[in-house]
Amino acid sequence: MNRFSRHALAPLLLLPVLVQAAAPIALDAAAQAAFGIELIAPEAVEHSLGRRYPAEVRVPNPQLRVVAARQDGVLERLAVAEGDRVAAGDLLAELRSPALVDIQRQYLEALIRLELAEGELARDRQLHREGVIAERRLREREATQRELATQVEQQRQLLRLAGFAETELAELDRNHTLTSTLSVRAPISGVVLEQLVETGESVAQAAPLYRIGQLDPLWLEIHVPLDELDGIAPGTRVQLPALAREAVVTTVGRQVHALDQGVLVRAEIGDAGTVLRPGQFIEVQLARATGAGWRLPAAALVRDGDTTLVFVARDGGFAPQPVELLGASDDQVVVGGALGAGDRVAVSGVIAIKAAWQGGE
Known part of the structure; x- marks a missing residue:
């Protein structure tokens, strides 16, 4: 046959x-x-490893901060630039702001009124104990003191929102010295990813100055065709052939992107900040069971x-x-x-x- x-x-x-x-x-x-x-x-x-896909390196959202101007003003000094490493609390820039002077003035005025009210309250308490004044007058004095204390706390919060650190607030309480210079400090430790302004530039309140990111771990964002998603789930291993490194899938998206009909697959890789950079594209392979x-x-x-x-x-x-x-x-x-x-x-x-x-x- x-x-x-x-x-x-x-x-x-x-x-x-x-x-x-x-x-x-x-x-x-x-x-x-x-x-x-x-x-x-x-x-x-x-x-088994599937075909290769391009993946974009991203900084995880919880590890990314945009540092903005807390007040209108002019940038007198930029202390760091793109690529610099910073620690939380490090000086990033100095901003000269006339509006800052007014906030400090209102705070000190409220603080002085509170000090006077507390002195009067202490005296009225003594007089009430001696039977000289009625209890109603004492209660009115206590209400006035509480109202003024609330105003002082409100002004302190406004100074904190303006960028004043606790040490600067303590200095203002001691010396009552006004300043027009606002120090802009790093909210987290990380790397300056982007500088968005130049020295001497006039900026508005909330204008972005820097982007700072922590680079460990990093995200790899991959668009996988819808018909190739079988076997991909959180925990799936992702190989980086060029680096002989491995990441792990944390998220499989639910939306199909119109541009490429792909679904977002996000993986996380640790201790890769020295070999991967945000915005970089790198080839990866998904290990399907x-x-x-x-x-x-x-x-x-x-x-x-x-x-x-x-x-x-x-x-x-x-x-x-x-x-x-x-x-x-x-x-x-x-x-x-x-x-x-x-x-x-x-x-x-x-x-x-x-x-x-x-x-x-």
């Missing part, structure tokens, strides 16, 4: 069994050397009709072994099938082995 009639008569589902039962291909050592046949042991794996499988070079695979085969070394030759393709990336594949760690699979010269096998049928 020739090969064509065998395929015509045998059901497709029995084809792997027929192939597996075929007689071994006899090739002695001399023939193997002549054909340039090389052998390799399959590597047991439970994941495949169950038990075997990693081989793609060159080991051959096709026989609808069946994928590898040739496994046997005494005096090779035997065709049907396998199922579970995943592929670059020049590597992951297959499932009746292979073992002790098997030796042909990875070169497979065309010659296939020709010898078909010629012997």
Whole structure:
């Protein structure tokens, strides 16, 4: 029976069994050397790497701060620039602001009125204990003191919103000295990612001055086609081939982006601030769970009709072994099938082995 009639008569589902039962291909050592046949042991794996996707490096939102001007004014000094490392509380810039003087004046006026009210309250308490004044007058004095204390706290909060540190507030309380210079300080430790203004520039309140980010960990944002999302979930490993590093998927988005019909997959990578930079694009591969499988070079695979085969070394030759393709990336594949760690699979010269096998049928 020739090969064509065998395929015509045998059901497709029995084809792997027929192939597996075929007689071994006899090739002695001399023939193997002549054909340039090389052998390799399959590597047991439970994941396969898919095709490569571009990923954008991002600073996680909780680790990013935009430092803005707290008051209108003119930038007299910029103490840091893009790329500098800063610690929380470090001076970033100095801003001269006339509006700051008015806020301090209102605070000191409220503080003085409170001090007077507290002195009068202490005196009235003494007079009430001696029976000189009525209780109603004492209660009115206490209400006035509480109202003025609230005004002082309100003005203190306005100074904090203007950028005054607690040490600067304490200095103002002691010396009552007004200043028009506002110090802008780093809210977090990190790296200056962007400088948005220049020295001498007039800025409005809330105008952004710097962007500061903490670079550990970092996010990798990947757009994966909707039809390739199978097997991707939080916890999926992400390989960075160029760096031999690994990230872990934390989020799989629910929205399909109109521009590329991709779904956002976000991964997190730690301790990478020295090798990755925000805004950088880098190629990544997602490790999909495949169950038990075997990693081989793609060159080991051959096709026989609808069946994928590898040739496994046997005494005096090779035997065709049907396998199922579970995943592929670059020049590597992951297959499932009746292979073992002790098997030796042909990875070169497979065309010659296939020709010898078909010629012997």
